[in-house]
Amino acid sequence: MLEKALRGVSIVLAIIATLSIIVLMLAIALDVTFRFTTGASVPGMLELAESCLVVAVFFGLAWAGIQGEHIAVTLVANRFGPRVNRVFDLVTWTVSTAFLAWLVYASIERARAATALGESRFGLIEWPLYPWRWVIVIGLAALLLVSLANLLRSAMGREPYGTSTVPVTVDRTLDVDDDAPDPAQTHRTAVAGTPEENRTN
Numbered sequence: 001m002l003e004k005a006l007r008g009v010s011i012v013l014a015i016i017a018t019l020s021i022i023v024l025m026l027a028i029a030l031d032v033t034f035r036f037t038t039g040a041s042v043p044g045m046l047e048l049a050e051s052c053l054v055v056a057v058f059f060g061l062a063w064a065g066i067q068g069e070h071i072a073v074t075l076v077a078n079r080f081g082p083r084v085n086r087v088f089d090l091v092t093w094t095v096s097t098a099f100l101a102w103l104v105y106a107s108i109e110r111a112r113a114a115t116a117l118g119e120s121r122f123g124l125i126e127w128p129l130y131p132w133r134w135v136i137v138i139g140l141a142a143l144l145l146v147s148l149a150n151l152l153r154s155a156m157g158r159e160p161y162g163t164s165t166v167p168v169t170v171d172r173t174l175d176v177d178d179d180a181p182d183p184a185q186t187h188r189t190a191v192a193g194t195p196e197e198n199r200t201n
Contacts, residue, residue, distance in 0.1 A: 004174025006068060006145055013142055014063035017056045024052035047127035054132045065146035068162015089160055093151035100144040107137045 031045040064070055077085050111133035119130045150160035 003149060006062075006149055008061040010066050010144060011147065013139070017063075017121040020052040020055035021058070022158065024049050027052065041124065043124040044127065047121065047123060047125070051127075051132050055135055058136050058144075061139050062142035062146050065143055065150075066161045068160075070162075072100035086154065086157065090151070093147055093160065094152055097144065097147045097151050098142060100147050102200035104140045104144050107133070107140055111137050191192065 014077075020140035027045045027049045031042050031049075034040070034042045034045075076089055111130065114133045117130075118128070119133075120126050120128045146161060153160055
């Protein structure tokens, strides 16, 4: 039930992140068109684009974690068996959970301070910044829940989220047949002909 709720929250946040990318694209296109035709920028478009970028990045973190889309390097893990990799998973997700918990705490403190000050930015218009600090808090908190869920899954002997979606690179160089003729050498022989054929010609 909890995992289903976590997946549902991640999907909702991912949809919002996708919509923010669409708004970001439209805002940039509108600003470029307006600037090309009038030589001036649309008030608030730059600030809107920056805010949409914050939503797109942080609201997409949890779903990327569920899908296993974050960067993962498995050069060491691929050389060991499941038991050793289970220990690696426990260590990895313990460290990740602790680090994300600290990030969430620090982000909450920063968002509270920004809200109390009414933090804003002055450009062509006055644009509030403190609401987007809470977007960062929400995104990191959702990723923290994914990391905690992966820690619990690893402790219970289950694979973390997204493990099955990590691509495996297979080295095909060992499948080369050493007895097979070199295609380039075969081509040269066919063009030049055999010594007997050359003497006949």
